[in-house]
Amino acid sequence: MTGSPAGGHLDSHRLMLAALLMGLTFFLYLLLATGRITRYINPSLATFTKATAAALGVLALTQLALIPLAARSCGCEEHGHRDHHGEDHGSRLPYVLLLLPLCLGAAVPAVPFDTTMALKRGIIMEGLGTLLRGAPRDPFLVAAEALYDGRLAPGSTVSITGMVVRRRERTGESVLLCRFLVFCCAADSMPVGVALEGAAVERLENGAWAAVKGRVVPGRNGTPTIQVETTKIVPVLVDPYVYP
């Protein structure tokens, strides 16, 4: 089906199209203005989103401008130009599909991924350096990279903030502090974890956000681990993700 799906009336189709484009423009503008865009994509791509919002706004206006122009050129009042070409009259299903991101985006606030998603995706606990495009800026990523590159010697002090993930293993339960590393968008993100141990971590609930401070020790299986000295429950960070 290639034709306008609005019952063949080009004007109503283009009007609907312009309205949908306006809606998308407004939606993108809201995401950018409120900063919620970083819940979905890497901030370095926000420039593309800004350009898209502007382009869609212009496209919406041009589609509106085309309506009288097309009618004048065609000279037909009762039907759209496409009818001359014998195109099939489609349904309104495609409009509803385009409404889907607007409705869901307006109704459902974006949430940082929880522990279930971290466990489903598999937590990265080695070779972090090769995943990064440059020197990391976030303290969590700086510490995790140094930890797995062996640059943090046993005994070094580390302070990091992240989501507590309790993971069942064959040898018992391990406690990790995780952040999702977003390459382009939340969909391609991977959880990065740092193993914690010590009496203080027993109180940490699965899924809670915590700031921990401790010393590096060689943990089980040789995985560098933080021997936690102090913990503090904190609210979910404004930007819960880290970027390569």
Next chain:
Amino acid sequence: MDDRARRDDILAVALLAVTIGLASMLANGHGFILPYRLWQTIVTIFLSVFLEALPFVLLGVVVSSLIHACVSPDLIARVVPRNRFLAHLVAGLLGLVFPICECGIIPVVRSLIRKGLPVSVGVVMILAIPIVNPVVATSTYVAFGRHPGVLLWRLSTGYCIAVGVGLCFGLLSARFPVKQAAPLQEEEAACAVEGNHGGVPGRLGAFLAHLGEEFFEITRFLVLGAFLSAIVQSTVSREWLIGLPYGRLLAVPLMMLLAYLLSICSEADAFVASSFRSLFPIMPLLGFMVFGAMLDLKSTVMLRATFARHLARRLIVLIVFGCLLTFLALTLLSGGGAA
């Protein structure tokens, strides 16, 4: 309005009702069939895929509309090498000049096919450009520790499979005229060349009218693909998938399946593949990166917008077998595919 359109309208009303109902329930923090938290995750992934792809789709649609308004079938006939084999070889390298990802390239090729580009050459472009381009090459180079080995494997296997699939597709589909491959409306095409698309005179009118239509056409398939991908990503566990008992050969189809389900953009997939390095040898990872850039859940839906159903099915089968056989053979030849 015909029966099919009426059926679709009923479906549209039902979908709208479900969407609004779902959105209002989710806004109030209630679950609907699935737990609320799972819905939130599905919507977050859906919107992240949609928002990430939207600029590239728009760019692709702009280029597609420029082609529609400014390029004549004669020009295509003059530019495309007469030697079919050479045309396929050249098409596979166009990504070096036009680095467009898999979402953006589909509307461009769709427009070119409508203007007379041989379908099989268009197929090579769709498959090769998201892999053989500088942006993807850079991300692959960085993701695999700045060693050129994986990058060269990815570029060479991606290029060869794309050209091979394109040639096979051309041979198998030779008896079908080009216009059956894309839903071309001849009168519409003629109208555009004459500069009277949508009743709006001039090339600018043709460009703007086509821009709106093409964006509308492609974006709805993007929405559908992104939503399917979000459902799969939120429910299927990668840990479970890679925990399946597999040998060195089964790892290849396993990673291809994972790439298909995840629908990750080719500009980012190397980083995700790189995170599996401790679990898999290099050939399954290449299968993940090459196959995933050519075909995934999202692009399957979008390919359906470009090709007639039987041709889309044929193309998908060729891509699956092309990648599977290539990487299985390379796994055997490299003694297990060690890096």
